[in-house]
Structure formats: structure tokens, C-alpha cells
Amino acid sequence: MRTFAAEYxxxxxxxxxxxxxxxxxxxxxxxxxxxxxxxxxxFPALMNSTFESAETAFTISxxxxxxxxxxxGIMKIxxxxxxxxxxxxxxxxxxxxxxxxxxxxxxxxxxxxxNMSANMLGLDNAATPLGLKAMEELQTLNDxxxxxxxxxxxxxxxxxxxxxxxxVSIMVYRAQMGAESPTDVFIPILLATFxxxxxxxxxxxxxxxxxxxxxxxLTILGGACAVVGLIIWGVSQLSREQMDLxxxxxxxxxxxxxxxxxxxxxxxxxxxxxxxxxEGAKEGFTTAVRIIPYLVAVLVAIGVFRAxxxxxxxxxxxxxxxxxxxxxxxxxxxxxxxxxxxxxGSGARGMMVDAMQTYGADSFVGRLACMFQGSTDTTFYILxxxxxxxxxxxxxxxxxxxxxxxxxxxxxxLLLAYLFFG
Numbered sequence: 088m089r090t091f092a093a094e095y096x097x098x099x100x101x102x103x104x105x106x107x108x109x110x111x112x113x114x115x116x117x118x119x120x121x122x123x124x125x126x127x128x129x130f131p132a133l134m135n136s137t138f139e140s141a142e143t144a145f146t147i148s149x150x151x152x153x154x155x156x157x158x159x160g161i162m163k164i165x166x167x168x169x170x171x172x173x174x175x176x177x178x179x180x181x182x183x184x185x186x187x188x189x190x191x192x193x194x195x196x197x198x199x200x201x202n203m204s205a206n207m208l209g210l211d212n213a214a215t216p217l218g219l220k221a222m223e224e225l226q227t228l229n230d231x232x233x234x235x236x237x238x239x240x241x242x243x244x245x246x247x248x249x250x251x252x253x254x255v256s257i258m259v260y261r262a263q264m265g266a267e268s269p270t271d272v273f274i275p276i277l278l279a280t281f282x283x284x285x286x287x288x289x290x291x292x293x294x295x296x297x298x299x300x301x302x303x304x305l306t307i308l309g310g311a312c313a314v315v316g317l318i319i320w321g322v323s324q325l326s327r328e329q330m331d332l333x334x335x336x337x338x339x340x341x342x343x344x345x346x347x348x349x350x351x352x353x354x355x356x357x358x359x360x361x362x363x364x365x366e367g368a369k370e371g372f373t374t375a376v377r378i379i380p381y382l383v384a385v386l387v388a389i390g391v392f393r394a395x396x397x398x399x400x401x402x403x404x405x406x407x408x409x410x411x412x413x414x415x416x417x418x419x420x421x422x423x424x425x426x427x428x429x430x431x432g433s434g435a436r437g438m439m440v441d442a443m444q445t446y447g448a449d450s451f452v453g454r455l456a457c458m459f460q461g462s463t464d465t466t467f468y469i470l471x472x473x474x475x476x477x478x479x480x481x482x483x484x485x486x487x488x489x490x491x492x493x494x495x496x497x498x499x500x501l502l503l504a505y506l507f508f509g
Contacts, residue, residue: 105427105434109388113395120396132394140390144382147440148375150263156371158255161346163367164360166205168352174207175200181307185245185288186238187297188228195224199242207252218246219476226477234481235474237295240488241288243473247489248287249280249464249496253345257461260440266448271331272457273338274318275503279462281315283496290488322506330507378433385437393441417509418501420445420452425459425497429466429490436460455504462496 117133120126165171178200183189189196198221205214221242229236235243254276261269285308292299299308322330353360392398402423406416421442428435442456466489474482 106388109392112397113391116395116397133391136390136394137387140386141383144386147263148379152375154259154262155375156368159371160364160368164353164363165349167358167363168356170352171204174204180303184303188237222473222477235479235483240485241291243485244287244291244488247464247466247469248284248492250284254461257457264443264448268335270338271335272454274334275458275507276461279500282499283463283492286495287492290491381433389441421455424456429493432465451508454508458500462500463493
């Protein structure tokens with residue numbers, strides 16, 4: 088039986104090979120340029136990129152501290168105010184249909200509700216422990232300890248599809264990278280992650296023969312699809328200027344309503360709102376400091392890969408293929424973020440930052456990279472951590488359904504980017 092460490096190390100080694108590959112490919116390309124093309128500027132450019140990328144990573148991380156502390160402080164108020172419990176109660180009828188094999192009242196049910204509610208609110212620090220606890224409780228119902236059960240697979244796919252109501256980290260990065268309106272990707276990301284989750288849920292329901300035409304399922308899924316369809320239809324009727332104005336206004340109003348709602352929830356629960364905010368803000372500071380080494384590692388690797396000309400060669404070749412297929416190739420610059428996301432959150436984050444730095448935070452590519460980052464989650468990492476924590480090695484169709492949800496999120500993000508920003 089494979090252990091948690093073995094599963095986790097498999098994912099870590101993939102990222103390790105990618106990181107090494109960036110440096111080795113950059114060196115080979117630079118050497119060819121120097122020896123065969125006489126380009127004497129390429130190696131100085133490589134070394135300069137290492138220093139500049141490291142400085143950029145540190146500057147971004149330092150700048151994230153204030154905004155990240157703000158939002159994690161607000162999230163802590165919501166958590167203490169019972170918002171997570173409220174979401175769990177709202178989702179209860181729907182989730183009972185998604186997990187028909189779970190006995191009513193089993194401890195796993197509560198942990199699943201709490202995990203999904205925390206995920207939807209962007210409370211990663213709370214969501215992961217709850218998710219691991221849910222997997223442990225689901226394993227108690229498992230007769231074949233090395234094989235994933237139906238509830239486990241549904242739970243994992245819901246996590247990998249990345250359904251998030253408030254993409255805090257992405258808006259924080261956009262603010263730090265100088266976006267004129269950091270919240271302008273809020274609605275497109277919300278729609279893209281909805282489609283990712285919808286496809287993931289439907290694919291698992293089909294495999295598990297869960298009745299999608301049940302009254303509760305039809306009401307919730309059909310109602311959600313109707314609302315999303317209405318939003319997309321409404322947006323398509325607007326001019327570009329109106330679309331930019333309304334989407335930004337709606338996003339900002341909605342986010343501020345959430346802030347007020349969390350504060351009111353804290354007051355109703357008689358929470359010391361100020362102390363809760365400060366406690367969450369401390370976590371924001373710690374998080375900002377903790378990501379510095381990861382951001383430095385990824386941005387330096389991407390920096391040398393780009394400085395050598397290898398990135399331009401790769402993206403240029405992909406763009407030519409896309410154009411040859413009769414499609415618009417403008418999106419290709421954001422594609423590395425989409426390809427990296429299923430493997431590594433930190434790697435995809437670095438790709439997103441590089442896209443905003445290279446093309447501009449308010450460029451089409453910069454916005455699309457943010458949408459790719461927010462539309463799905465790190466599928467392989469989540470599968471390794473959650474299944475590995477309980478010793479499950481036979482994952483059945485979990486990977487396939489998870490990647491199908493990722494693909495739906497990526498395609499949705501691409502189409503929505505052209506609708507909102509194209």
C-alpha cells in the first residue's frame with residue numbers, strides 16, 4: 088500500500104523535473120544562440136533575469152501582506168460568525184443526493200459540508216484539515232481500504248473542480264501587479280469555476296448512476312444553470328464599455344456586501360469582531376511570508392526560461408498551430424498557467440504572475456491567466472494528499488473525472504475571457 092509520503096512525493100517530483108527542465112532548456116537554448124548565432128547578450132540576460140525575478144518575487148510577496156491580511160481578517164470574522172455552518176445547512180439537501188451511500192448522521196457528512204463551505208469562501212487553511220478529517224471518516228465506511236469508494240470520489244472531484252465564491256488570492260495578486268480594477272475578473276472566474284464543478288459533478292453522477300433527474304438535483308442544478316445562463320445572456324447584450332462598468336460595479340458591490348454580511352454575522356454571534364479580524368490578519372501576514380521561497384523559485388525558473396528565448400519559441404510554435412487550426416492565438420500567452428494548475432498551485436501562481444508582469448495585469452493575457460488560475464484547483468496534488476492520507480492507492484475514475492472538470496474550467500475561462508475582455 089502506498090503511503091501519504093509516497094503519493095505526495097510523486098507530485099513533488101513532477102514539479103521538481105519541471106523546475107530543472109526550465110533551467111536546462113534555457114541553458115541549451117542560450118548556448119546554441121551563443122555558439123551558432125553569435126548572440127553575446129543571451130547569458131548576461133539570463134543572469135540578470137535571475138536577480139530581477141528574485142527581486143520581483145520578494146517585492147510581490149511583501150506587497151501582498153497588507154491586502155492578504157485584510158481579506159483573511161474578514162474571512163476569520165465570517166468563520167467565527169458561523170457563515171461556514173450556515174452554508175453547510177443550505178447545501179445539506181443537495182449534498183445528501185450527491186452522497187447516497189453515506190448513512191444519515193454519519194460524522195463524514197458534517198466534515199464534507201464544512202470542507203466545501205470553507206472552500207467556497209476561500210478559507211484554504213480551514214478547508215484542508217476539514218477535508219482530511221472527512222477522508223478519514225469516509226475510510227471508516229470503506230470495506231476495501233486501498234480502493235476509493237463512491238463518496239470519496241465525489242468528494243475529491245468537488246474539491247478538484249475548485250468551486251470558490253470569493254477568489255481572494257487572485258484579486259490580491261492583481262492589486263499588487265497594478266491592475267486598474269483588481270475585481271474585474273471576479274464574475275468571469277465565478278462563472279468558469281461553476282462550469283468546472285458542474286461538469287465534474289455530472290461526470291461522477293453518471294459513473295455512479297446517481298439520478299440527475301431527481302427533484303432536488305434538478306431544482307438546484309437547473310436553477311443554478313438558469314441563473315448563470317441569464318448572467319451570460321445579459322452580459323452579451325452589453326457594449327464593451329457597459330460590460331466593463333457593470334461587471335466591475337457588481338463585483339465590488341457584491342464583495343462589500345459580503346464584508347458587511349460577515350461583520351453582521353459576527354455581531355449576531357457576539358464575536359469580538361476586532362479581535363477575530365486581527366487573528367485572521369496575522370495569518371495573512373504569515374501566509375505572505377511563507378510563499379516567498381516558492382514564488383522566488385518559480386519566478387526565477389520562468390525568468391531564465393523566458394530570457395533564453397525558449398518561452399517565446401514554445402508559445403510561438405503553439406500559436407502557429409492554433410492559427411493554422413483557424414483560431415485566434417491571443418490566448419496562448421496565458422496557456423502555461425492552465426497547464427501548470429492541475430500539477431502545482433505555486434507553479435501556476437508563478438505562471439500567472441509572470442503573465443501579468445510580461446503582458447500587463449489589465450491585458451487580455453493577464454486577465455485570462457488569472458481566470459485559468461481561479462477556474463480549477465490542483466487536481467493531482469489534492470488527489471495525492473487526500474487519498475494518500477488514508478492509504479488509498481486505487482483511485483478508480485477519480486483522476487479522469489477530476490481532469491474532465493479541469494478541462495471544462497479551462498475551456499469556460501477561455502470563452503468567458505473573450506466574452507468579457509476580448
